[in-house]
Amino acid sequence: MSCSxxxxxxxxSELNRFMDALKGASRSESNLIAxxxxxxxxxxxxxxxxxxxxxxxxxxxxxxxxGVATFYHYFKLKKPGKHVIAICLGTACYIKGAGExxxxxxxxxKTDIGGxxxxxLFSLEEARCLGACGLAPVMMIDGKIYGSLTPKKVSEILQxxxxxxxxx
Ligand code: FES
Numbered sequence: 001m002s003c004s005x006x007x008x009x010x011x012x013s014e015l016n017r018f019m020d021a022l023k024g025a026s027r028s029e030s031n032l033i034a035x036x037x038x039x040x041x042x043x044x045x046x047x048x049x050x051x052x053x054x055x056x057x058x059x060x061x062x063x064x065x066x067g068v069a070t071f072y073h074y075f076k077l078k079k080p081g082k083h084v085i086a087i088c089l090g091t092a093c094y095i096k097g098a099g100e101x102x103x104x105x106x107x108x109x110k111t112d113i114g115g116x117x118x119x120x121l122f123s124l125e126e127a128r129c130l131g132a133c134g135l136a137p138v139m140m141i142d143g144k145i146y147g148s149l150t151p152k153k154v155s156e157i158l159q160x161x162x163x164x165x166x167x168x
Contacts, residue, residue: 008049011042015050019057029068032060036069044084045076081116081123083161085109086140090129096136097149102126104151105139108158121165122158 018038022031035058039050046069055062069075087102102113109117109124116123132138135147139154146157 012050012053015039015042015053016057019054023058032058032065032068033072036065036072036075040075043079045079047079078116081120082165083122083142084125085122086125086127086130087113088127088130088132088136088138088140090127090133092129092133093136093138098137100151101137101139101149101154104154108155121162 015035015038019035022035035054036046039046039054043050051065051069052062054060055065069077085105087098087105089098089102105124106112109115109122111117111122111124113124113126127140130138130140130145132145132147135145137149138145138147139149140146141157141161146153
């Protein structure tokens with residue numbers, strides 16, 4: 001069995017344990033939302049197979065689950081890139097040049113907000129204040145904050161990720 005298949009199995013087992021714990025409780029919408037959060041925590045987005053598993057285990061129509069998922073902007077319906085970049089477009093960052101940083105990111109990544117690079121290495125998202133306004137303009141990659149950005153610094157940071165990725 002390959003490592004990725006094993007990882008998928010362990011995610012599915014953890015999801016099933018989580019759903020088992022909720023089974024006795026009433027099938028309220030908040031339970032479903034908690035399950036969707038769990039799927040996203042495990043997979044990074046709402047994986048189609050995992051969603052089918054939720055529908056079968058909880059005995060809820062798949063269409064209803066997707067309906068709930070698409071109502072909340074928080075849930076990601078597409079698989080993200082290996083590294084998730086969130087560019088802050090909050091007021092402090094915008095005043096300090098986030099627009100220029102965003103243009104640089106789009107040019108480097110050849111994608112737009114909500115998109116992913118063709119090699120799947122990066123996906124690009126926007127954020128509204130990452131809580132680091134003193135470092136504006138700011139972006140976050142996989143939870144790590146990069147501040148006082150300039151277009152040149154953005155290139156260097158992305159280059160660092162690309163180099164590490166090709167050396168893996
Ligand atoms: S506005 Fe960008 S970190 Fe606060």
